[in-house]
Amino acid sequence: MFAPLDDIRIKSIYGGDLPKRMARCTPDMLGAVRAAAADIEAAGGKLILSDMYRSYDMQLQAHLDYVTGKKTAFSPPPGGSMHEAGRAFDLDLGALKMKLSDFWKIAAKHGLHPVIDTPSSGADEAWHFDCRGSHGLVYDYYKARKGDNFAKPYMAMAASAIVSTGVKVDVLGQDPVTGFIQSGLIRLGQTIGDLDGRLGPKTRTALEALTIDSTADNAIVATAINRLLQAAFPAEYFVSAVHTLALGDTSPTFSFRVAEKRHYAPSAANSAVLGDIVGMLRNADVIHQTFVLQPAFLGILPNKCLYLDSELQLDTDGWPDGKGKGDKYWQATTSLKYADGTSLNANTVPYVVLPLPKTWASSRGIHLGDYAAVIYKGKLTFAVFGDEGPENRIGEGSIQLLRGLGEERIRPNGRVENSGAGPGIITIVFPGSGDLAHRTDEATLLAAIHSEGERLFSTLAGLQPVS
Structure with a gap:
């Protein structure tokens, strides 16, 4: 669930490549270094490093060396350096073959930040540059005094960056997950008070604002946050497909692994049910939209x-006995109703939920009452488009739909286990397939869901036009 660190090969002051224990960085840092190195090479210089990544123990040793006088350059204790997040490097100023002020312009173009105020090559830390990425938003958050538990905004930013890679920051506690959740919320524009490693009322309110269940297990919450972060800041998670950067040397200044291009394919069990529909996927028109839980394919x-x-x-809306049974988002009504105005019962009718606004579905020819086929682990069942939900969520279904997939969510005590199923659940909605005459009562609708769903799916699987 955490931000990745990638290996990098780059020249160092040590007579060869930077040692592997130091040669790690985030994907966006890697891209920034690649671009800056190319600009330096074009100007006749080289990007040669003395340091990049530091583990917790490496940072602790660097701090102790500073405290005891073994090194003169300042090194903060663990939790205070962007080196620990793979977001900082120290360079050989002489190898640049240019004024520091000129390199500052190159650095700024590629999102690299100095830690001193003016480009003076004689100043302490003149050699140090950070790739702040989205953690610059945490810096701004603390600069605006929205949090006050760190002495400086830089320290809050460093803590955010470190914990986001899954490494503990002592002031945030031993478990990096809570700090990761809070860091993510700040970067997603929420106000939580202090980044302190505690999921208090403000943090939980911020989660609810993103329609993330604040009572869920921290790992589930962190996964939801991570998906939003991947959508908002993809460069921090994915490496561009570039093989090697050759900079006029017999060996490249650095190289990095190629990010694998992933093509969507349903699971083997689901493919066996889909039949010829699998072949249609290569010509599908992909919908690019960000959701709290990002689908594998849409x-x-x-x-x-x-x-x-x-x-x-899970969606329990319309279940007459649902109030106070474990789903705090329960509502008494559903968007689709019978002819007499009553709602669908989530505990007896298999229905799927699609996001608001109404035009999201209608612009694609889909309307409440249309039928759907749902497949999970090779099991096929059918449903109706029966409810509308938040615009940032997709992939919800009724109690009865989950039951039809072999996932019972009613406990023996009558309360719901408020959790979903999957991933790997395929929903196919047939536009324009609904019929008002099928919604006179529950029995008629249930019969139509099965008969129409089976007919439509069989036709589609045979690659025949849907009638």
Whole structure:
């Protein structure tokens, strides 16, 4: 769930490549170094480093060396350096073959920040540069005094960057997950008070503002936060497909692994049920949209059916006995109603939920009452588009739908286990398939869900036009 660190090969002051224990950085840092190195090479210089990544123990030793006088350059204790997040490097100023002020311009162009105020090559830390990434937002947050438990905004930024890689920061506690959640919330624009490693009322309110269940296990919450961060700051998670940067030397100044290009494919069990639908996926029109729980695939098939591969979270709306039974988001009504105005019962009717606004579905020819096929672990069942949900969520279904997939969510005591299923649940919605005559009562609707769903899916799987 944490931000990745990638290996990098780059020349060092030690007569060869930077030692492997130091040669690690975040994907966006790697891209910034690559671009800056190319600009330096074009100007006749070289980017040669003395330091980059430091583990907790390495940072502790550097701090002790500073305290005892073994080194003169300042090194903060663990938790206070961007080196620990793979977001800082120290360079050989002489190898640049240019004025420091000129390198500052190159650095700024690629998102690299000095830690001194003026470009003086004789100043302490003139050699140090950070790639702040989204953690610069934490710096700004503390600079605006929205939090006050760190002496300086820089310290808060460093703590945020470190904990986001899954490394503990002592002042945030032994478990980096809570700090990661809080850091993510700040970077996603929420106000939580202090970044302190404690999920207090302000943090929980911020989670609810993003429609993330604040009562869920921390690992589940962190996964939801991570997906939002990946969508908001993709450069911090994914490496561009570049093989090697050659800088006029017999060996490249640095190289890095190529990010694998991933092509979507449903699971083997689901593919066996989908049949020829699998072949339609290569021509699907992909829908690019950010959700709290990002689907593995979302798109429109060539025959205009909506295809979704995602988790399936629980929706209990319309369940007459649902109030106070474990789903705090329960509502008495559903968007789709019977002819007499009553709502669908989530405990008896298998329905799927699609996001608001209404135009999200209607612009794709989909309307409340349309039918759907749902597949999980090779098991096929059918549903109706019966409810609308938040615009930043997709992949929700009723109690009965989960039950039909073999996932019972009603406990023996009558309360719900408020958790979904998946990932790997495929939902296919058939646009324009609903019929008002099927919604006279529950029995009629249930019969239509099965008969129409089975007919539509069989037709689609045979690659015949949907009637």
